[in-house]
Amino acid sequence: MTATATTTPNTLIARSLIILLMIVxxxxxxxxxxxxxxxxxxxxNGLQWPADPQWGNFVRAFEVAKMxxxxxxxxxIVLGVVPISVLIAxxxxxxxxxxxxxxxxxxxxxxxxGLTLPFEAVITPLYYEVRALGLLNTRFAIILPLIGxxxxxxxxxxxxxxxxxxxxxxxxAQLDGATRWKEFWLVQVPLAxxxxxxxxILLFLWTWNQFLLPVxxxxxxxxxxxxxxxxxxxxxxxxxxxxxxxxxLLILAPTVALFLLFQRQFVAALMQGAVKG
Amino acid sequence: MTDKTTxxxxxxxxxxRLPPSRGSRKTRTAAWxxxxxxxxxxxxxxxxPLVMSFYYSFLRWDGxxxxxxxxxxxxxxxLTDRDLLQIIGNAFQLVLYFTLIPVVLGLAVASAxxxxxxxxxxxxxxxxxxxxxxxPLVAAGIAWSWMFASTGLVNQTLKAIGLSSWARGWxxxxxxxxxxxxxxxxxxxxxLCTMLLVTGITKIDPSLYEAARLDGARPxxxxxxxxxxxxxxxxxxxxxxxxIAALASFDIVYxxxxxxxxxxxxxxxxxxxxxxxxHRQVGLASALAIVLMVLVLISIAPVQWFTRDKK
Amino acid sequence: MAGLTLxxxxxxxGDVPVIKGxxxxxxxxxxVVFVGPSGCGKSTLLRMIAGLEDITDGEIRIGDxxxxxxxxxxxxxxxxxxxxxxxxxxxxxxxxxxxxxLAGTRKEIRDAKIRAAAKVLQMExxxxxxxxxxxxxxxxxxxxxxxxxxxxxxFLFDEPLSNLDAAxxxxxxxxxxxxxxxxxxxxxxxxxxxxxxxxxxDKIVVLDGGVVQQVGSPLELYNxxxxxxxxxFIGSPKMNLISVTSQAGGTVVSPALxxxxxxxxxxxxxxxxxxxxxxxxPHDLALAPDGPLKGQVRLIERLGNETIVRxxxxxxxEITAALPGQDRIExxxxxxxxxxxxxxxxxxxxxxxx
Ligand SMILES: Nc1ncnc2c1ncn2[C@@H]1O[C@H](COP(=O)(O)OP(=O)(O)OP(=O)(O)O)[C@@H](O)[C@H]1O
Ligand SMILES: [Mg+2]
Numbered sequence: 001m002t003a004t005a006t007t008t009p010n011t012l013i014a015r016s017l018i019i020l021l022m023i024v025x026x027x028x029x030x031x032x033x034x035x036x037x038x039x040x041x042x043x044x045n046g047l048q049w050p051a052d053p054q055w056g057n058f059v060r061a062f063e064v065a066k067m068x069x070x071x072x073x074x075x076x077i078v079l080g081v082v083p084i085s086v087l088i089a090x091x092x093x094x095x096x097x098x099x100x101x102x103x104x105x106x107x108x109x110x111x112x113x114g115l116t117l118p119f120e121a122v123i124t125p126l127y128y129e130v131r132a133l134g135l136l137n138t139r140f141a142i143i144l145p146l147i148g149x150x151x152x153x154x155x156x157x158x159x160x161x162x163x164x165x166x167x168x169x170x171x172x173a174q175l176d177g178a179t180r181w182k183e184f185w186l187v188q189v190p191l192a193x194x195x196x197x198x199x200x201i202l203l204f205l206w207t208w209n210q211f212l213l214p215v216x217x218x219x220x221x222x223x224x225x226x227x228x229x230x231x232x233x234x235x236x237x238x239x240x241x242x243x244x245x246x247x248x249l250l251i252l253a254p255t256v257a258l259f260l261l262f263q264r265q266f267v268a269a270l271m272q273g274a275v276k277g
Numbered sequence: 278m279t280d281k282t283t284x285x286x287x288x289x290x291x292x293x294r295l296p297p298s299r300g301s302r303k304t305r306t307a308a309w310x311x312x313x314x315x316x317x318x319x320x321x322x323x324x325x326p327l328v329m330s331f332y333y334s335f336l337r338w339d340g341x342x343x344x345x346x347x348x349x350x351x352x353x354x355x356l357t358d359r360d361l362l363q364i365i366g367n368a369f370q371l372v373l374y375f376t377l378i379p380v381v382l383g384l385a386v387a388s389a390x391x392x393x394x395x396x397x398x399x400x401x402x403x404x405x406x407x408x409x410x411x412x413p414l415v416a417a418g419i420a421w422s423w424m425f426a427s428t429g430l431v432n433q434t435l436k437a438i439g440l441s442s443w444a445r446g447w448x449x450x451x452x453x454x455x456x457x458x459x460x461x462x463x464x465x466x467x468x469l470c471t472m473l474l475v476t477g478i479t480k481i482d483p484s485l486y487e488a489a490r491l492d493g494a495r496p497x498x499x500x501x502x503x504x505x506x507x508x509x510x511x512x513x514x515x516x517x518x519x520x521i522a523a524l525a526s527f528d529i530v531y532x533x534x535x536x537x538x539x540x541x542x543x544x545x546x547x548x549x550x551x552x553x554x555x556h557r558q559v560g561l562a563s564a565l566a567i568v569l570m571v572l573v574l575i576s577i578a579p580v581q582w583f584t585r586d587k588k
Numbered sequence: 589m590a591g592l593t594l595x596x597x598x599x600x601x602g603d604v605p606v607i608k609g610x611x612x613x614x615x616x617x618x619x620v621v622f623v624g625p626s627g628c629g630k631s632t633l634l635r636m637i638a639g640l641e642d643i644t645d646g647e648i649r650i651g652d653x654x655x656x657x658x659x660x661x662x663x664x665x666x667x668x669x670x671x672x673x674x675x676x677x678x679x680x681x682x683x684x685x686x687x688x689x690l691a692g693t694r695k696e697i698r699d700a701k702i703r704a705a706a707k708v709l710q711m712e713x714x715x716x717x718x719x720x721x722x723x724x725x726x727x728x729x730x731x732x733x734x735x736x737x738x739x740x741x742x743f744l745f746d747e748p749l750s751n752l753d754a755a756x757x758x759x760x761x762x763x764x765x766x767x768x769x770x771x772x773x774x775x776x777x778x779x780x781x782x783x784x785x786x787x788x789x790d791k792i793v794v795l796d797g798g799v800v801q802q803v804g805s806p807l808e809l810y811n812x813x814x815x816x817x818x819x820x821f822i823g824s825p826k827m828n829l830i831s832v833t834s835q836a837g838g839t840v841v842s843p844a845l846x847x848x849x850x851x852x853x854x855x856x857x858x859x860x861x862x863x864x865x866x867x868x869x870p871h872d873l874a875l876a877p878d879g880p881l882k883g884q885v886r887l888i889e890r891l892g893n894e895t896i897v898r899x900x901x902x903x904x905x906e907i908t909a910a911l912p913g914q915d916r917i918e919x920x921x922x923x924x925x926x927x928x929x930x931x932x933x934x935x936x937x938x939x940x941x942x
Binding site: 011013014015017018021022024025026027028029031032035043044045046047048088089091092094095096099100104107110111114116117118119120121122123124125126127128129144145146147148149151152154155180184205208209211212215216226227230231234241244245248251252255256259260263266267270271274 | 304305307308309310311312314315316318319320321322323324325326327329330333340382385386389390391398400401402403404405406407408409410411412413414415416417419420421423424426428429430431432433434464467468469471472473476514515518521524525527528531532545546549550553554559562563566567569570573574577
Binding site for chain 1: 638639640659660661665666667669671673674675676677686687690691734738
């Protein structure tokens, strides 16, 4: 707490406002938790600590939702999407920032054009494309399109980073005898670590939470992402409020846990991600 | 597509003096090799579908049988059909909630605090306010469906403060469903905008405020003439992010209301999905998709233009 | 043995010519300095030699090999950048050894070479640090070390000392001179500091506007500047330049001169009434009661070892004189200056030496 932030009335107002915002932010979670602990089959009240908390509801939701399989499926999808996306976006960012002249700005603009594109705008043809590839209802139906859809942001992000790396380093590496490929791996990638880290976090979150693609392209909830599976879960158990709330909390737990662990990195990534995206 | 509409700020002034040693043929080959994988992925799963979307939008096609050329009919339908117009209108109404609430509240907090949130309090604040950004939108939808349910927390609170007559099933109400969906979006985006604005305001030189006070400025003047201009870029970012979120708000709507009651909360994203996969009107869905894309672009362009000319 | 030859080398960025035909022969082991005002193309020329910049036209040869199309790494050159360009994520040891590693040099050999270079540069104690933990001078050493271990035929330096403070610059200058004599390698050095140029160079190349103005040893340039540009550029304080008109009989006249001035250089010239420029170095001027330059003292800078005075001559011509440090001169005083006739330089109207 800084010295200026302790006494003035303004700060007090701000503090109260922030605390109010925090309460508003947390209430839905608390409300879900209280409902998740209510006895099975009852219709609980908004926020009311149950007399007899049914922690067993979580166990039941875990089994009903087949959480173990879901975790596996989501992890497989993330592993399929994130490393490749980060790799090829880093390469392209380097290529665009360091190897091209102004003449090729159009190429960059083509990438940037996709930045504001809502996924909904391409979901219909994607469905037919994925079907033609014979990938419908497999995890690749989510993995491959996502890699492409992430390219505008990822390339934009990495290019912005590489523009900031002094060009002298590239030249020094060339004189030291590095090929472009070696320079990329031995000089540029180690220096890009922070940018790569942030990008990885963002892509991880977006993939894990991806909903539209799984809903449209994959029927079997067990092949979907966590978020996509949550849709199916709601469709099936939507009337059993305690179970639904317990399931939802379980499904959002992994990202929240990771977030709490890497709070600083996540916040930095999300803020920069917003500014640049 | 011009530079202005497409590019989110270029973040860095590209150096006047271009890095040299780039003209050679070898460098050019290397450039292509480095860019190719990303470009292929992008072309295959964004550009190609986009072109197809454009192509479908001139067809009458059920996705299975023969397609027939339909001219501009689909576009005319999108722009004249009362239901579709209402759906587009819904999206813009959502912009009000998604954008206005976070930006106004964020500004209030930022201008009141006007200093860095350091220490424990800052960390806790950041952690809590970013939670909605971390969870899937679907989870936010489910949480708030429960909040807005007839026995949910919102009604419970209203009853507790003696406003029982206001209690209702919010998401099933023809008048209140759309604002309720708007509140969900506002909740998701509130923390992000607040933190962006709070961070932005710490970058304004504090001596500006002192100078203004010496010049006899009242708090309102300080806000109007220092805070607001100083935060222009951050506000631009908030508006951009929130407007896109509002216009492409498939997840929340799908989970919380399925577009109902009636079509009062249907948004273009959801309608595209329905038209294409439930009603098998692929052509019309594609026309709506193209219109949606254009709408996003023209909504963002002025914001970008406004926050850019600073240099 | 690797000398360096440039033949009619041109460079243009788009339509803008930057290097307009440079011919140069550099012998093995020479220390060559490129000087010239900012933007004259020194760095560009150096970078063309390094291979970092395409050659628009002409030919560059290192040894007997035309290197126009050779990759930088295969040219046998090493470069020290103004910004040092050290890899921030590598230790000093790895920075210095990076080139060897890429070349696939065996580990023991690499280690020996790195340590030898570190010893030469007295930075053995720094090997484990990262560049971020070094001072400017230390970084400079690392950058030089990186160049040394590769044992290049040609060392290239682009204003390597310009980021250092004056004292350190002096030290590093001497060190570079020592290094040059130790290594017996060809060195090309870009600077716009003429003290560096004069003290380090075997041969100075003066560039202006992408054209070589003069090539020669430091003293040649000082004593016999080929044109007005070189005359004004080399020497500090700058050479005084006075517009004069020649007269029959081997004298020149000017409003600035108290009387027509006989110049031996003019004896052979018959054409009268030519517009010329008379150049006199401040250090060639001395107080002389019957000298040709008489004017009022405007400004005095006492440096102790010498006193720099600015004198306003008639006809609104201001000149600078470097006088012995203990001369008692006051501002506003009228003084008379003279010089030896053979120390005068004459330039034609087109700027070339007369
Ligand atoms: N990549 C480029 N594109 C266009 N013009 C360039 C480029 N690089 C250099 N120039 C121009 O070429 C000319 C020579 O530049 P150069 O860097 O060689 O000058 P210099 O002599 O090294 O100057 P300084 O002493 O300031 O370093 C300058 O006029 C510069 O503006
Ligand atoms: Mg230069």
